[in-house]
Amino acid sequence: MSAVTLRPLRSDTLTAGRLPRWSVPVAIVGSLLIGYLIADGLQESPNLALVAGLGFVLFLVTMEVATRLVEGRRQASDRRATHLVTAAFVLALVPLGSVLWEAISQGIGRLDATFFSYSMRNVVGAGGGAAHAITGTLWITGLAALISVPIGLMTAIYLAEYGSGNRTAKAITFFVDVMTGIPSIVAGLFAYSLMAMIFGPGSVFGFSGSIALSVLMIPVVVRSCEELLRLVPNELREAAYALGVPKWITIVRIVLPTAISGLVSGIILAIARVIGETAPLMIAAGFTASLNNNLLDNPMMTLPVFVYDSYAHPGSDVTPYLDRAWAGALTLILIVMLLNLIGRLVARRFAPKTGR
């Protein structure tokens, strides 16, 4: 007798001992149905979460029993793990889908030409738009990116290529980590008081908002770019050095191009991260109902502040204000999605060439 006894196969065809493929969808539908019936018995009107929860537990139990009987222990645990992981993924998608759905269904109504071409100047009640907030967001975030990307990228280059473990690099890494944890409201207060020191108290304008956003954005850019530069294989740097290429040209012409696709997506994610900031912009860039294209004078409206303002200070007829708030939120989501899309396209365009 050998030490290992294999369980005898129940049949000698290769597909024997496998659940048919339709078993999973059938089990899902069946479990949900039974879950619904149980929930119906327990509650007046069955709650969706309860039905889903009960259905999932039933599904797990049924599949466990069925696989154990037909396929054996190993396959049963494989299926169990697969189902738990999939369920966690679906659960994580629920809030995302629900936010999207809510923003689209509530916001689509006011997403018209007027919304994009009018500001809120002299508008009370219905009508008006967010042109001033959209341009404001683009100006302020654009300038913030213009400030943060060079500073952040160069810091990352220093850390990854020159610093490697010396004291300055360690100190920079420490401060960058601290900066990552700064609450956004503090960044707003910082920008506000900086401007107050330079231009006198009460100086609220777009540039100040850009400064606040930069404080939040720089550490994110530094961190993601540093990681990506470290991913570039050392062999490529050595190959360039061995050809007698100076270090800075190696960085500019070999290291950066190799990492470019990741760098671009990292930077775009950093922009997407700050474009929705509300608190610092409320303090630093202020509120206004009018279009303002001058970053250096007078308050400048931004989309998140517009959404907050429409929702928090509606007129006597609440509906048009809430509609505008939703449309503003939807616009913000669309801008972020557009940014991600552009990021991906750029990344693909620059990605290292592969394939034969």
Added chain:
Amino acid sequence: MSKRIDVTDLNVYYGKFRAVEDVTMTIEPKSVTAFIGPSGCGKSTLLRTLNRMHEVINGATVEGEVLLDGENLYGPGVDPVRVRRQIGMVFQRPNPFPTMSIKENVLAGITLNNARLPAARKDEIVENSLRGANLWEEVKNRLDLPGSGLSGGQQQRLCIARAIAMEPEVLLMDEPCSALDPISTLAIEDLIGQLKNTYTIVIVTHNMQQAARVSDTTAFFNIAGTGAPGKLIEMGDTDKIFSTPDLKVTEDYISGRFG
């Protein structure tokens, strides 16, 4: 277009750890010199000191002299970048630049150093270098495709083409065939045989037959034990080292009785 290298009392360190101790040797121009020895005895380390690639590693230092036709590579005021333009290097693992096409890879040393050349001259350099590396026939129809799309052996020959496009005085090769199949290995050995008419070549190899086949001079290195520095044990004509070496250790190593 090939220079002689004289190494005198060279000690090579990684931080405090001495990896190579008191090496003195002469590498003749227009010849192939092979470095052999057990793993960890400092062959790669010594090779990298010959074109000042060693100091690229953090905390790595060198003591002693390396003379290239009488000029000390480690003398005061010597720019390592200028040294590396004269002494090319091929690494153990092929490392073509992934963002560049085959043609751009061959020209990398020239374009990255901002040399401006007319297009016709560039094409000529590409063709000559690729022919020199025995790769031209295989890639002449896809020069604009990425270099990373070639097979491992082709990539290694591309790296050799990239190194010889710079027309160096000396070519250093660190186990250039260790990742290759026997056919690519033969192609590269043939290539080394041709290249030695023009360049001084130093090659590190673990393959005794390869050392015996391609080299004119062989240097055997050894270590006393882990943590001990590597030393040059014996150096001489390849024929002599492989038939009647002066020392017993060399004979043992070559005949495969240890290491």
